[in-house]
Amino acid sequence: MDEKEISQAVISRLPRYYRYLGELKFEGVERISSQELSELMKVTASQIRQDFNNFGGFGQQGYGYNVEYLYQEIGKILGLDKKHNLIIIGAGNLGQALANYMNFERRGFIIRGLFDCNSRLHGTIIRDIEVQPMEKIKDFVKENDIDIAVLTIPKASAVDVAEQLVQYGIRAIWNFAHVDLNVPEGIQVENVHLSDSLMRLSYNINRYDSELAKKNSAENA
Amino acid sequence: MDEKEISQAVISRLPRYYRYLGELKFEGVERISSQELSELMKVTASQIRQDFNNFGGFGQQGYGYNVEYLYQEIGKILGLDKKHNLIIIGAGNLGQALANYMNFERRGFIIRGLFDCNSRLHGTIIRDIEVQPMEKIKDFVKENDIDIAVLTIPKASAVDVAEQLVQYGIRAIWNFAHVDLNVPEGIQVENVHLSDSLMRLSYNINRYDSELAKKNSAENA
DNA sequence: TAGATTGTTAATCGATTAACAATC
DNA sequence: TAGATTGTTAATCGATTAACAATC
Numbered sequence A, B: 001m002d003e004k005e006i007s008q009a010v011i012s013r014l015p016r017y018y019r020y021l022g023e024l025k026f027e028g029v030e031r032i033s034s035q036e037l038s039e040l041m042k043v044t045a046s047q048i049r050q051d052f053n054n055f056g057g058f059g060q061q062g063y064g065y066n067v068e069y070l071y072q073e074i075g076k077i078l079g080l081d082k083k084h085n086l087i088i089i090g091a092g093n094l095g096q097a098l099a100n101y102m103n104f105e106r107r108g109f110i111i112r113g114l115f116d117c118n119s120r121l122h123g124t125i126i127r128d129i130e131v132q133p134m135e136k137i138k139d140f141v142k143e144n145d146i147d148i149a150v151l152t153i154p155k156a157s158a159v160d161v162a163e164q165l166v167q168y169g170i171r172a173i174w175n176f177a178h179v180d181l182n183v184p185e186g187i188q189v190e191n192v193h194l195s196d197s198l199m200r201l202s203y204n205i206n207r208y209d210s211e212l213a214k215k216n217s218a219e220n221a
Numbered sequence C, D: 001t002a003g004a005t006t007g008t009t010a011a012t013c014g015a016t017t018a019a020c021a022a023t024c
Helices: A008-026 A034-041 A045-053 A065-078 A093-100 A134-143 A154-169 A195-221 B008-026 B034-041 B043-052 B065-075 B093-100 B134-143 B155-168 B194-219
Strands: A064-066 A084-089 A109-115 A129-132 A148-151 A173-175 A189-191 B064-066 B084-090 B109-116 B129-133 B148-151 B170-173 B188-191
Touching: A008 A034, A008 A045, A008 A065, A034 A045, A034 A129, A045 B170, A045 B194, A064 A065, A084 A093, A084 A134, A084 B170, A093 A109, A109 A134, A109 B064, A129 A134, A134 A154, A134 A173, A173 B194, A189 B194, A195 B008, A195 B170, A195 B188, B008 B034, B008 B043, B008 B065, B034 B064, B064 B065, B084 B093, B084 B134, B109 B134, B109 B188, B129 B134, B134 B155, B148 B155, B155 B170
Parallel strands: A084 A109, A084 A148, A109 A129, A148 A173, A173 A189, B084 B109, B084 B148, B109 B129, B148 B170, B170 B188
Antiparallel strands: none
């Protein structure tokens, strides 16, 4: 009953473990110790063991971890053994790019519908999917068992659209709009704020420059 | 000399502050207290004050913070007062979407070149920029003072291309390829791993479901 | 001056790392 | 059995929150 809540720090690391294990599996590696994995991934072996043990013991003393098994188990923890039906709201450049990106399907995320408020896009077909007007979302969500909505629309309309999606019964929103959505408890939101990411990059360039300048002036003093 | 290093946790929050302050400024709000901002942004006032004070005193006791001034200062910290020249490597759907996205230019990130290994794309023009073959990157970087490269290519070639870019003198890489790059000290990398993000969303949907199931079975016990 | 609110120090909380006993 | 390596507890480190003196 009193489940120890897994911290978001741990969860954020799981996809990276999954990626490395997938590659090891692909390379035919059968087992790996936390020590070896730690060298590969440049994190501490201690953190790896702690992270995995949040979900129970996946390893074996004196042996290490079975790559195939661990890969499967992390996949299950991430819910990748389940299928998810998505719709994309906003069939602009980014929406189309995501619709065209095949790799998500491989992980069980299947794009079922595309919607846009721009009538000139209606009827456009992207990967066998026709762009439909926004008015069709409501029925489409109900009839096609959609659980995830991808928001690739400008921030001006994103908050309203998100609210509607929740009413239509959507379970989760993958939000690319540069605005914080306000959704009720139990609706999952994952933000991808590209401009935030670019600003962090900019900060780090800038910081490196000024530290360099400081170091140089110190040498000349 | 002994600069207190600013933690990445703080830096990650700066773009969000910047966004909120930009909106407040746009709405004509002149001053704001940490208390008011904390209610708006749903973080503690304490954290806001701590964060800002990493960079010096931006506020005034008894008054709060001047929105316009604070917005400018955070912009400067993020390096948004400086121009950056970018190139995009990989003119597929995602590369084109980013090239078409105007908002980055507003913040001083100017896309100068587009490159792709697919010869069928060469000569295609996106927002006045012609897609060029990969062989042209080297000279282009030197002649156009490029500091940021956006990597929107498949992971198979990403590591090699990144290595080359570093040799050509690039300063920073905005990496959309699903692989960890290995770059020397001083080269900034910011990863946007979309599939990792989607997996986190998947985890949270899954977790919510199983918690609900647990709660229900507990009630029936 | 009195009230408000910052800047900053101290206390708490959580996450990471180290250490080692358990065990394959 | 001996060696290796996990699972787990304890120690450390860092980040967040609370509290309050400084000051506008």
